[in-house]
Amino acid sequence: MSKKTIMKQKINFIKSIKLWGVFLLIALAGIIISLDIVDSYRDFNIRAKKMRADYVTQQKQMIKQEVHRIVDMINHVRTQSEISAKGTIKKKVYDAYEIAQNIYDKFRDTKSKDEIQEIITTVLGSIRFDNSQGYYFITSLSGRNILHQLIPSFEGINIINLQDSKGNYVVKEELKLLREKGEGFVTSYWPKPDSDLKNDFRRIAFIKLFKPYNWSIGAGVYVDDVEEQIKSDLLATISRIRFGKEGYIFINRLNGDALVSNGILFSGTKKLWEVFNKHPEQMKDIFKKEYNAALKPEGDYIYYSHIKLTNPDKVSPKASFIYGIPDWQWLVGAGVYLDDVENNIALVRSELNSQLKAKMFYFIIIAVGIVALFLFLFNLLTRRLKNDFSLFISFLNRAAFSNEPIDLDMVRFVEFEQMAKNANKMLQDKIHAQQELQNEREQLSITIHSIGDGVITTDKSGRVEIVNMVAEKLTGWKAEEAKGTYLTEVFNIIDENTREAVPDPLSRVLVEGRIVGFGNHAILISKDGTEYNIADSATPITDINGNIRGVVLVFRDVTEQLKTEAELLKSKKLESVGVLAGGIAHDFNNILTALFGNIDMAKLKTSPDHPAYTYLETANQALERATDLTKQLLTFAKGGDPILGTVDLKAVVQTTVRFNLSGSNVKAHFNLPDNLWHVKADKGQISHVITNLTVNAIHAMPEGGNLYIDAENTGNLDEMVSSHLSGDFVRLCIRDEGVGILPKHIEKIFDPYFSTKQTGGGLGLAKVHSIITKHNGHVSVDSTPGVGTTFTLYLPAEKSYRKEITTIHPDLTEKPESLSGHVLVMDDQEIVRNVAAAMLDSCGYTFDFAVDGKEAIEKYISAAKSGNPFDIVIMDLTIPGGMGGKEAVKELLAIAPGAKIIVSSGYSTDPVMANYTDYGFRGRLVKPFQTEDLIKELSRIMQT
Numbered sequence: 001m002s003k004k005t006i007m008k009q010k011i012n013f014i015k016s017i018k019l020w021g022v023f024l025l026i027a028l029a030g031i032i033i034s035l036d037i038v039d040s041y042r043d044f045n046i047r048a049k050k051m052r053a054d055y056v057t058q059q060k061q062m063i064k065q066e067v068h069r070i071v072d073m074i075n076h077v078r079t080q081s082e083i084s085a086k087g088t089i090k091k092k093v094y095d096a097y098e099i100a101q102n103i104y105d106k107f108r109d110t111k112s113k114d115e116i117q118e119i120i121t122t123v124l125g126s127i128r129f130d131n132s133q134g135y136y137f138i139t140s141l142s143g144r145n146i147l148h149q150l151i152p153s154f155e156g157i158n159i160i161n162l163q164d165s166k167g168n169y170v171v172k173e174e175l176k177l178l179r180e181k182g183e184g185f186v187t188s189y190w191p192k193p194d195s196d197l198k199n200d201f202r203r204i205a206f207i208k209l210f211k212p213y214n215w216s217i218g219a220g221v222y223v224d225d226v227e228e229q230i231k232s233d234l235l236a237t238i239s240r241i242r243f244g245k246e247g248y249i250f251i252n253r254l255n256g257d258a259l260v261s262n263g264i265l266f267s268g269t270k271k272l273w274e275v276f277n278k279h280p281e282q283m284k285d286i287f288k289k290e291y292n293a294a295l296k297p298e299g300d301y302i303y304y305s306h307i308k309l310t311n312p313d314k315v316s317p318k319a320s321f322i323y324g325i326p327d328w329q330w331l332v333g334a335g336v337y338l339d340d341v342e343n344n345i346a347l348v349r350s351e352l353n354s355q356l357k358a359k360m361f362y363f364i365i366i367a368v369g370i371v372a373l374f375l376f377l378f379n380l381l382t383r384r385l386k387n388d389f390s391l392f393i394s395f396l397n398r399a400a401f402s403n404e405p406i407d408l409d410m411v412r413f414v415e416f417e418q419m420a421k422n423a424n425k426m427l428q429d430k431i432h433a434q435q436e437l438q439n440e441r442e443q444l445s446i447t448i449h450s451i452g453d454g455v456i457t458t459d460k461s462g463r464v465e466i467v468n469m470v471a472e473k474l475t476g477w478k479a480e481e482a483k484g485t486y487l488t489e490v491f492n493i494i495d496e497n498t499r500e501a502v503p504d505p506l507s508r509v510l511v512e513g514r515i516v517g518f519g520n521h522a523i524l525i526s527k528d529g530t531e532y533n534i535a536d537s538a539t540p541i542t543d544i545n546g547n548i549r550g551v552v553l554v555f556r557d558v559t560e561q562l563k564t565e566a567e568l569l570k571s572k573k574l575e576s577v578g579v580l581a582g583g584i585a586h587d588f589n590n591i592l593t594a595l596f597g598n599i600d601m602a603k604l605k606t607s608p609d610h611p612a613y614t615y616l617e618t619a620n621q622a623l624e625r626a627t628d629l630t631k632q633l634l635t636f637a638k639g640g641d642p643i644l645g646t647v648d649l650k651a652v653v654q655t656t657v658r659f660n661l662s663g664s665n666v667k668a669h670f671n672l673p674d675n676l677w678h679v680k681a682d683k684g685q686i687s688h689v690i691t692n693l694t695v696n697a698i699h700a701m702p703e704g705g706n707l708y709i710d711a712e713n714t715g716n717l718d719e720m721v722s723s724h725l726s727g728d729f730v731r732l733c734i735r736d737e738g739v740g741i742l743p744k745h746i747e748k749i750f751d752p753y754f755s756t757k758q759t760g761g762g763l764g765l766a767k768v769h770s771i772i773t774k775h776n777g778h779v780s781v782d783s784t785p786g787v788g789t790t791f792t793l794y795l796p797a798e799k800s801y802r803k804e805i806t807t808i809h810p811d812l813t814e815k816p817e818s819l820s821g822h823v824l825v826m827d828d829q830e831i832v833r834n835v836a837a838a839m840l841d842s843c844g845y846t847f848d849f850a851v852d853g854k855e856a857i858e859k860y861i862s863a864a865k866s867g868n869p870f871d872i873v874i875m876d877l878t879i880p881g882g883m884g885g886k887e888a889v890k891e892l893l894a895i896a897p898g899a900k901i902i903v904s905s906g907y908s909t910d911p912v913m914a915n916y917t918d919y920g921f922r923g924r925l926v927k928p929f930q931t932e933d934l935i936k937e938l939s940r941i942m943q944t
Contacts, residue, residue, distance in 0.1 A: 700738025853888025
């Protein structure tokens, strides 16, 4: 087929415009008609929606009002019944009171107190009322039960802490009421004697104070017994209520029992879906909605489908309003059908359809006239367009090989003249672009060779095209020898962890068509074998059509950067562990303070020969072990300092090592000279260090072995040990015969979370390093795999040692000697304040409390003005969200320079605790503290 024939088969441009014009006019007419129809139906839907909404709103308001009217009626009747019940039991109690008073008046001069009390309890105990359900009970103001006909086992015991089914301290509330008013009503919740014990019933009791013996005489009645008859009468009344077109009230129990529906009374023994059993599953679903709505305090609407009373064969949408009465386990509801408004909406829809048919007829007539007019005008225009089209066709045919422009004088239409100018400008732009492209190629070559990162470009086959100077240095290949070589030979990269080759970046870019990175573990092996950690990426080079024509690799040496980041990460790990540990230990020490204090108070109330005393002692010892754990946690607290003192290192080492080796197959060998200096340290923290090293030695020798412990006095440390420490030190070496530590692990052995053991958490040796560093000491390790490991510790010596006086622990079964003083305790924890109150009260101190520094200062000033000033103030160091001790002591001393203030904190390693006098405090109490610690510190401060 000839080229001329092919041209004849193509669509004519002018004819295409004509056809598209006709098509667009018809389409426009169709769109206008469609939009008008859509708009009409949208308006109809809005109107119908409003009609439905108005109808539903009106009906919902009606059923809600009816339900609230029924609920108000029920509540009114319930209130009256409760008032009647209260009057009955009040009269019964007054009768009992008169009986007791008459007996007392008759026999008080002739019989003893016990005899009179026995007569009263015998007489009242024999009286029953309300079908033998009612009875009298008597309780003394101390809480001891005198008479209880229902539970005789209560008689003679103290029931002051008796709680009802909801956890209320009923006896305490009764006694409080009697002390304030002498008589009154009390509400509680109990299982009924003849009912399922799992159900709780509301019980109203009336009590009256019998002053001759400080007795509470009372009687009660279960509200449920009174309410049953009332419920029956109410249901009969409600079943007769009607409203609206088909409105009625229905009542069900919350467990599903049907009580009233559509004027029918039910026995209450069958479920709703058993009464209406035609569609039981549907009724269950409806009841679930009713139940959920009844649980809401203000009630709620539910929506469902149900048969109509006037047409049992039709299922219609329905809305009901449900309101719950929890005390009676009832739900009250009323419903309305929502489809009655649909008849009116159907009439409006029919009228709309008639209007739309008329509109469509007129639109079609108008559209035909517009198309005819368009065709006439278009034929006139096309005759003038053919000449200008010919000029543009000629220009485009020669544009690829010629720079000849269009002759503007030959163009007839203004619009085409502008197009011709733009075409001529495009021709000039092409000439300039060709020149600029050549200049850019030269500039790109200069830029690539001067950039600070390594750059390698390749073609699509993977052969190297450009290598800049940085890439030459890192790869070891000169640009001339690398050009034309495959990228995999020049750019040799492996994974740092697996030492396996990284997938070819060129292949990944060609497959994925995007920028590709190689992760954080890529190593570049230079031509001479040198290895570099690199950060790199490969980017596709595309032409103007988006086709990939090559790849550019950009990479840089990050070896030193990774080393710096690794050191920073190591520091961050230890800091994060410290912050977490400090917070946990602080809160735990507050809890331990309460436990210690309450055990002390229990021991005061218990003789040493009491069976429970041994358990209290054991609990106290366990808490002391828990205290050691919190001290270990505080080792990592950020900014925490050890509380330094003079420590006999020899004694601590021997005691700790022997304790930890007990039960193991490892034998200790001590070489500790008698003249070994004492050290300046925190005894608990040093014991923790030795414990960690001893336990590690046991794990390193699972088959048993020897553990050698040597110590000696030494002067200034050698620079090989530490260049920044000076003075006298004690050197302690702990050497085992275990499996040893591999050389690659030695430099990481003190890192947090690093462990060579399967069960280790990686914090033991990190703790050791932290503790020794905070003691201004030094720790080092030397190990040979298969031979053993030696840990060497250097601790500052305390040569001016004065033997400590042994503390004699007081016998807490004897009440401490009565002291006097007015103490203000500031602590945000209620459990700490309560136990401090018990401790101070047991020793004769008077006291008051404050929850933060602001309140403490206000109370201190107020007490001074009232003539009863505080002798001592105990301040918690840290108050979350409030003024703590550190800030409060400054303000209080500015007001009262002579104030005696003791700092208290669970952060025992806080610098304020270690140097409390520098901050204005007279003493310190480290949490957890016991009664003896508190009294000892108070006595010391009072005497200064």
